[in-house]
Amino acid sequence: MQAIRHDPPQSATIRTCHLKKDPARLMTDESPSIDQLLKNLDQAMISERHRLRRQLHDLRKKPDEAKLAQWVARVQASCAQVTARRESVPTIRYDDNLPIAAKRDEIKEALLKHQVLIIAGETV
Numbered sequence: 001m002q003a004i005r006h007d008p009p010q011s012a013t014i015r016t017c018h019l020k021k022d023p024a025r026l027m028t029d030e031s032p033s034i035d036q037l038l039k040n041l042d043q044a045m046i047s048e049r050h051r052l053r054r055q056l057h058d059l060r061k062k063p064d065e066a067k068l069a070q071w072v073a074r075v076q077a078s079c080a081q082v083t084a085r086r087e088s089v090p091t092i093r094y095d096d097n098l099p100i101a102a103k104r105d106e107i108k109e110a111l112l113k114h115q116v117l118i119i120a121g122e123t124v
Contacts, residue, residue, distance in 0.1 A: 034060045037075075044078035052078070 037056060041049050052075060059068050094101040100121060110117050 037072075040075070043082065044075055045081055048074075048078050 034056060038053065041052055041056075044052055052071070055071055059071060094104060096102070100107075100119075107117070107119065
């Protein structure tokens with residue numbers, strides 16, 4: 001059985017979460033601005049981005065270091081979940097004992113050339 005790893009397209013960028021600073025210091029001058037924190041939201045779970053963005057905008061209106069620290073913890077947890085999901089992508093394996101596996105390169109070429117492909121075979 002041959003193992004093939006599915007890698008994301010080269011155009012996809014995978015970044016790590018950059019919110020590792022001490023949450024208690026996030027509202028100080030030396031910490032990232034709200035705009036910088038907003039830019040890092042693309043590293044969080046897509047399903048959580050809207051809520052996190054709204055919460056950060058609320059924090060911009062009413063700064064609160066305790067709430068900001070909680071927000072950063074939620075973003076870090078979301079980033080960790082994204083990382084865990086990316087690392088858990090299964091390896092694609094083909095059973096070389098199956099006749100169809102011997103034709104996988106031909107099938108791949110045909111799929112690249114044609115939008116619809118019908119593959120027929122017989123079972124023994």
